Amino acid sequence: MTATQTSAYQVAASTPDPELPMLTIEDLGILRSVDDTTTGDDGPAVTVTITPTYSGCPALREITADVRARLTRAGFADVTVTAQLAPPWTTDWITAEGHRKLAANGIAPPAPAARRTGPIPLTLTAPPPVRCPRCGSADTRRTADFSATACKSLHRCNACDEPFEAVKPL
Amino acid sequence: MHNDDDNPYDLLAQDQDEGHRWAFGTGFADPLAGLSQSVPPGLDAGALARWCLALGDDALIYSHRLQQWVTRLPELEEETAVANIALDLLGQARLLLSRAGGITGRTEDELAFFRDEKDFRNVRLAEHADRDFAELVVRMLIFSTWRLALFENLTTAPDPVLAAIAAKGVSELAYHRDYAARWVVRLGDGTELSHAKTQAALDALWPLVGELFRPDPDALATVDPGAFDAVIDTVLATAGLDRPTAAPLAGVGGRAGRDGVHTEAMGYILAELQSVARAHPYATW
Numbered sequence: 001m002t003a004t005q006t007s008a009y010q011v012a013a014s015t016p017d018p019e020l021p022m023l024t025i026e027d028l029g030i031l032r033s034v035d036d037t038t039t040g041d042d043g044p045a046v047t048v049t050i051t052p053t054y055s056g057c058p059a060l061r062e063i064t065a066d067v068r069a070r071l072t073r074a075g076f077a078d079v080t081v082t083a084q085l086a087p088p089w090t091t092d093w094i095t096a097e098g099h100r101k102l103a104a105n106g107i108a109p110p111a112p113a114a115r116r117t118g119p120i121p122l123t124l125t126a127p128p129p130v131r132c133p134r135c136g137s138a139d140t141r142r143t144a145d146f147s148a149t150a151c152k153s154l155h156r157c158n159a160c161d162e163p164f165e166a167v168k169p170l
Numbered sequence: 171m172h173n174d175d176d177n178p179y180d181l182l183a184q185d186q187d188e189g190h191r192w193a194f195g196t197g198f199a200d201p202l203a204g205l206s207q208s209v210p211p212g213l214d215a216g217a218l219a220r221w222c223l224a225l226g227d228d229a230l231i232y233s234h235r236l237q238q239w240v241t242r243l244p245e246l247e248e249e250t251a252v253a254n255i256a257l258d259l260l261g262q263a264r265l266l267l268s269r270a271g272g273i274t275g276r277t278e279d280e281l282a283f284f285r286d287e288k289d290f291r292n293v294r295l296a297e298h299a300d301r302d303f304a305e306l307v308v309r310m311l312i313f314s315t316w317r318l319a320l321f322e323n324l325t326t327a328p329d330p331v332l333a334a335i336a337a338k339g340v341s342e343l344a345y346h347r348d349y350a351a352r353w354v355v356r357l358g359d360g361t362e363l364s365h366a367k368t369q370a371a372l373d374a375l376w377p378l379v380g381e382l383f384r385p386d387p388d389a390l391a392t393v394d395p396g397a398f399d400a401v402i403d404t405v406l407a408t409a410g411l412d413r414p415t416a417a418p419l420a421g422v423g424g425r426a427g428r429d430g431v432h433t434e435a436m437g438y439i440l441a442e443l444q445s446v447a448r449a450h451p452y453a454t455w
Binding site for chain 2: 057060
């Protein structure tokens with residue numbers, strides 16, 4: 001395969017997320033840009049810009065290495081991967097395709113993140129129930145505010161009695 | 171055809187970056203890699219570095235304290251919660267230490283592992299050892315309410331890197347605060363025993379609150395004590411807890427955590443946090 005057959009963007013965009021491997025980094029909305037317009041000594045110089053989901057997201061380093069390895073294998077010799085913090089990632093950056101893949105894999109996609117001006121209000125009550133990704137029932141309960149990764153919470157459906165994870169709106 | 175690079179779990183096991191894996195001083199990617207480390211004109215670079223270091227130390231030391239709870243919490247759900255909160259704070263610490271070190275010419279690892287106690291600038295609340303789960307959630311409520319208000323005000327800081335780090339941290343801290351607040355309400359408004367323990371936790375921690383509002387010449391944002399009180403008072407009223415009246419814990423000659431003057435607990439934290447890095451400074455795996 002040569003660099004001209006598949007664009008640098010397509011190669012970078014197909015990189016899976018290590019913690020939600022059913023999603024690509026494009027689905028997750030953490031791929032900010034791919035610039036292959038400059039030419040270096042070894043052909044096109046590709047600069048990929050990605051953004052972290054959470055400040056402590058341990059996946060960013062693996063994603064960086066994976067993006068670089070994929071582009072190198074696709075024939076791009078000169079690859080730079082940079083992180084960009086602003087504007088901060090929110091779950092609203094997850095694409096419609098990302099929502100579809102999450103639901104298809106039993107993970108409830110996030111509701112739109114709250115947009116506000118001024119101080120964030122204190123919430124002493126549990127957030128509204130999340131719809132069950134298996135049976136579609138809205139009769140569910142939250143069993144934990146966190147799950148195996150920082151980006152998810154744990155729930156149980158009262159209708160089909162199955163536990164499930166949800167991506168927290170952030 | 172199966173390709174190992176398509177499986178992220180296979181990728182985790184592969185060598186990256188010249189064979190070095192995550193260890194002290196080696197192969198540890200700078201979380202600010204690729205970002206401009208320049209200081210905007212008109213801003214005092216030394217003051218900015220000291221302020222980022224102070225905020226980074228708060229997160230690093232508090233994160234370490236939370237990590238010590240992992241495997242000792244009452245429920246599996248609380249294990250994942252506290253571990254994830256500690257991870258968020260560790261991420262904030264890495265970004266802030268990298269920002270400070272980018273200005274002063276030191277790496278985040280040098281700052282975390284090769285500084286002595288007197289050079290750590292965290293508030294003393296961050297180093298407190300929680301004696302029980304009530305202290306854990308009360309301290310988290312105080313710390314995250316204060317830090318959230320600070321970070322909200324830092325999103326418009328004159329340094330764009332710090333402003334971006336703060337904007338990233340705001341939604342994380344809001345989630346931490348709400349988690350802690352719900353636990354304080356549940357315990358304060360729970361049984362006679364849980365109420366007594368939560369009130370005792372509040373009374374024990376209250377002397378460490380005053381330090382959070384000490385004036386700091388390097389600060390690029392402050393927290394309005396009234397806004398902090400409004401959140402805390404709402405939680406305490408809902409939980410049926412009394413706001414303590416204890417006087418703030420005095421410093422030494424007017425100096426406290428931000429000046430490198432810490433409580434006895436701090437030396438033990440650093441002994442654990444730094445011992446492996448200091449014994450094996452070139453370790454890789």
